[in-house]
Amino acid sequence: MNICRLTEAPLRLRRVLTGSQTAGLLSVHSSAQEAAQAAVRGSSLSAAFWHAVRAGTLVRPVCSACDRSFFTPQVVCPYCLSLTWEYRESSGRGHVYSYTVVHRAPMGGFSTPYVVAIIDLSEGWSMLSNIVNCQLDDVRIGMAVQVAFTTTLEGVCLPVFTPELGGETE
């Protein structure tokens, strides 16, 4: 296994596309491109989430009835079934609940290895994301992390997480 592998955001669409000029390779890699772009265009529930991300803010649904945070955005609050919730800004601070280092990506368009992690945010909700700017071998369950924003070369803006300097391990 490599030592001192500095993690980075895995999605690297432009690099892949410019690096593979043949039509055959383009068609292989366009699945990641199309999927990611369609994904972050967002649905009626998530468009505001991705809009906030592009503005450099991490938000999460907060129930107007029971005040609890949840994720992913759903039609109703999964705690109390209230139909009314709103996006509120998150501290962006949390801990690594679990993680894996992916050495073989599910499709083209990702540079390996990279870290997929479940992050527990301070407001009591969690999301799947990547850990970046960290030695691969330093990633730990319970490690304190802070949100960061990365724009892929294809212009897709994503919330990722970096180690929080001075943060307390859980």
Add this chain to the structure above:
Amino acid sequence: VRVGGLAPWRDSDVRGSLADAAIAGVATTAMNWRIESNSTQICVEAVRGALDDAGLMLSDIDGIAARWSGPGGTTTEEDPDAADWANLLGIHARYIDNTYPEGVPAVLSAAAAIKAGLCHTVLIVGGEAGVLDAVAAAHYTRPANEFVIPFGSSTPAQFALVAQRYLHDFPDGRQGMAEVAAAIRNMGSRNPEAIMFERGPYTSDDVLNAPMIAEPFTRLDLCLSNEGAAAIIVTSIERARACAHPPVLLLGGGSEWARQEYVEPPRYEEVVHLGRDAVERAFAMGGVAPTDVNVLLLYDPNSFEILRQLEVLGYAGNGEATDFVADVGVDLAGRLPINPHGGLLSDSHVGLGAASLPIIEAVRQLRGTAGGHQVTGAQVAVATAGGSAAQYWSVLVLARE
């Protein structure tokens, strides 16, 4: 963070039974990495095989569990798994199940429908041919979800997120995973029907040192993805007794469903022992205990699932599955063989039909027709489907009459 679970089963709730139904026919087609055919065609091959095995005709079938475009299904997009099965087979059905996955959940629903008198004979079929691309992951495990795809998660990664947390608590589990992967693969390497026939033998070190896919899983910790099809015929116990083979009885079963697989991040504390309620009720239903079981056919998309399911099934306490495996031995020479045909790791994984493969092997073991990997005198078997990072799991206890 939200953690869900089941409310307890009450003593006043229905005391169920699957005893009115039995398995009368099973079949697998030839399996290969890629098969020059299409999914519908190879499924029809499996249907013919299961009818021949049972000694039944198409006109004996009045229920079909598969992926349906219609009637009774709504798949409108191009889905290689879906078909208009009744039309295709030239029959009408009293019962259909637009099933996902097949295997245990489909058998449980079929048995319930037969007991309820909705139908008498259900055909369960699934598989794939001519669909796997270079990436080779089952297409339904790669949803284009906006909170999954951009971060590069994958089917193994989702399972890894649970396994990593388990290994954080129980580091010895990594060796246990490698031992069970090697044991199952070595049994598969001696099964002439297995995709990995004559590959190996493998040691636990071979598993640990294989190319890393998603930590902690190396390539040898993970299951195959290949092509082929599988079919099962469930019928009433009376009809089964008139079929070509002695009936295989359904002693008990159960399921637990949590979240949409491969979309919602799996939380260890919520899913690591997913299925314990189903196990308790399945064994109570059948009047047997885990110690009565002679062979386990565990759904093994990866080696961690074997450890997890041993704990769910009650063979080992939390974090103790590794010790259990070392103590009893899980190969053909051991006291509790697991997946003597090679499982999904070494025998075969055929898309939606994969979930039926543990049941088909259970039937062959209980009939005593499993050939070179027969567990001597097998009377009671357990077959499972799903897994904790798929966030659903089902269990079926079977026995020879």
